[in-house]
Amino acid sequence: MEVYKEPSYHYTKVLMFPTAGAKQECSGTVEIEVMEGKGRLIYYPGESLRNFLEANPLTRLSLFICKNEEGPDAQIGRVTIKNTSEDLCQWEFNTKSYNKRAAKEGLFFYRILVAIASEGGFSGKEGQKVLALARLGLPFEIRDARVLGFKKEMKVEKNACAKTQSRNPLFQKVEPFEPLIPNSIWWQISVQPEEYDHGLWQAEYCPRRKPHKAAF
Amino acid sequence: MVIGEIQKNFIFPRIPLSFNLPDNYPNIDQISNISIVPQIENFRFTRSELEIKGSYELAVSYFKANKSLQSVSQEGGGIEGDDFFSQLSLQPDGLFTDCCDIGEHHLGELYTLHFTRHFHTYVDLEFIDRPKSFRPGLVVEQIDIVPQEGRFLKGELVFGLINRYSRRSPW
Numbered sequence: 003m004e005v006y007k008e009p010s011y012h013y014t015k016v017l018m019f020p021t022a023g024a025k026q027e028c029s030g031t032v033e034i035e036v037m038e039g040k041g042r043l044i045y046y047p048g049e050s051l052r053n054f055l056e057a058n059p060l061t062r063l064s065l066f067i068c069k070n071e072e073g074p075d076a077q078i079g080r081v082t083i084k085n086t087s088e089d090l091c092q093w094e095f096n097t098k099s100y101n102k103r104a105a106k107e108g109l110f111f112y113r114i115l116v117a118i119a120s121e122g123g124f125s126g127k128e129g130q131k132v133l134a135l136a137r138l139g140l141p142f143e144i145r146d147a148r149v150l151g152f153k154k155e156m157k158v159e160k161n162a163c164a165k166t167q168s169r170n171p172l173f174q175k176v177e178p179f180e181p182l183i184p185n186s187i188w189w190q191i192s193v194q195p196e197e198y199d200h201g202l203w204q205a206e207y208c209p210r211r212k213p214h215k216a217a218f
Numbered sequence: 219m220v221i222g223e224i225q226k227n228f229i230f231p232r233i234p235l236s237f238n239l240p241d242n243y244p245n246i247d248q249i250s251n252i253s254i255v256p257q258i259e260n261f262r263f264t265r266s267e268l269e270i271k272g273s274y275e276l277a278v279s280y281f282k283a284n285k286s287l288q289s290v291s292q293e294g295g296g297i298e299g300d301d302f303f304s305q306l307s308l309q310p311d312g313l314f315t316d317c318c319d320i321g322e323h324h325l326g327e328l329y330t331l332h333f334t335r336h337f338h339t340y341v342d343l344e345f346i347d348r349p350k351s352f353r354p355g356l357v358v359e360q361i362d363i364v365p366q367e368g369r370f371l372k373g374e375l376v377f378g379l380i381n382r383y384s385r386r387s388p389w
Contacts, residue, residue: 009255010382013358016251028248035357137328138251138279 012036012142016114018134020050029134032065032114036097041144043067045091047083051116051134055085061118063133065091067144070111070137079146083116097142109139226378228345229359235276237333237371245368247283250328252276252363256356256377263349268341270354276333276375283368331371341379355382 016032030048034041045065047055055063067079081093116134239246258272346352356377363373 009257011355011357012253012255013361014251014253015361017249019248019250037357136250139328139330140253 010038012140014138014140016136016138018048018114018116018136020134021132030116032136034140036142039097041095041097043079043081043093043095045081045083045116047085047091047116051083052085054133055083063116063118065093066113066115066117067093067095068113068115070113078112078144096145098145109141110143111137111139112144113137226357226359226380227347228341228379230339230377230379233337233375233377235363235371235373235375237278237331239331239369239371243329243331244282246280246365246371247368248281249363249365249371250279250281252278252361254358254361254375256358258354258356261354263343267343268346268349268352268354269338270341271336271338272356273334273336274356274375274377276335277330278333278363278371279328279330280365282327282329345379351381353382355380 012035014034016034017028018030018032020027020029027050028048029051031046033044033046036042051063055061063083065081065083066077067081068076069078070076079093079095081091083091114136115132117132254274254276256272256274258270260272261268261270263269341354343349357380359376359378361373361375363371366372
């Protein structure tokens with residue numbers, strides 16, 4: 003029995019066809035690329051659709067990605083179609099359950115529609131006019147990328163030394179007072195303790211001498 | 219996450235495609251969607267080039283050519299052919315709605331063909347910056363397939379080469 007390794011890259015090009023008028027003309031293409039579980043869908047409007055957008059600048063045209071069923075839950079994603087050449091009409095999604103044997107067991111079917119939509123999204127019935135449509139089967143399931151799982155609470159790990167030192171006042175560090183003067187670094191370099199006071203500057207008596215602000 | 223920002227090291231030369239339909243499949247009217255899944259089986263670096271062996275699976279879905287429907291739409295014509303009420307459907311609440319808005323029934327049956335082809339290519343090392351940290355991956359640059367005479371598929375496929383080495387966020 004061979005071990006099936008899920009392919010890391012999947013590419014699909016879908017041609018959208020108009021629902022009315024000349025059925026032969028392709029009214030746009032959708033490119034779907036999936037790499038290691040994350041996917042991206044780009045819609046390139048065709049000639050007739052671009053002319054439609056130019057002629058009707060006030061119309062809100064959207065691309066809907068739906069499951070192949072009716073009802074309010076069918077819609078998975080929605081992208082607004084703009085007529086600019088800089089802005090790609092794209093949508094990102096996650097995939098799950100890639101199934102190579104899907105050819106026999108059944109692919110996951112989706113519909114991609116271009117429709118003039120009201121604010122509420124696509125429900126398949128009144129108020130929306132479908133301009134172009136495509137249906138495709140994919141061996142994996144599509145989920146909107148915006149749906150995030152629960153994030154684990156990240157605990158900020160403090161310095162381990164801080165934990166081992168208890169709150170005993172004998173072990174608490176005493177921070178030396180350092181005034182915020184502009185050339186405080188210069189002061190620290192220039193005013194150094196001299197070695198004549200031999201006993202005074204031993205480590206035990208002195209507060210923390212760690213040169214944490216050493217200039218070099 | 220934009221795949222266009224991934225730097226493609228190298229664009230492979232176009233691969234011409236031509237497929238015959240098996241006999242038990244109906245004629246093609248329109249191609250609906252094309253899927254390509256490339257798989258790299260193994261690769262190795264030699265002194266002057268990178269050798270890649272693998273295969274790609276192509277799946278083409280199309281609508282079958284339905285000659286009877288075409289002849290009906292060409293009639294147009296007289297009053298008998300123009301049935302105003304056929305475009306409306308009676309809803310349960312007694313109102314008529316224009317069922318032309320819902321275009322689902324315009325799509326026909328999708329037929330799917332799968333083809334698998336092997337490839338074995340060599341890429342000159344000048345296109346690859348650091349061979350030690352390079353794991354080749356193939357992405358599709360361009361794919362075009364047109365049906366010819368309803369029974370043949372002709373097209374071309376262009377692959378691009380990317381580096382898959384330790385990629386945590388794929389785009």
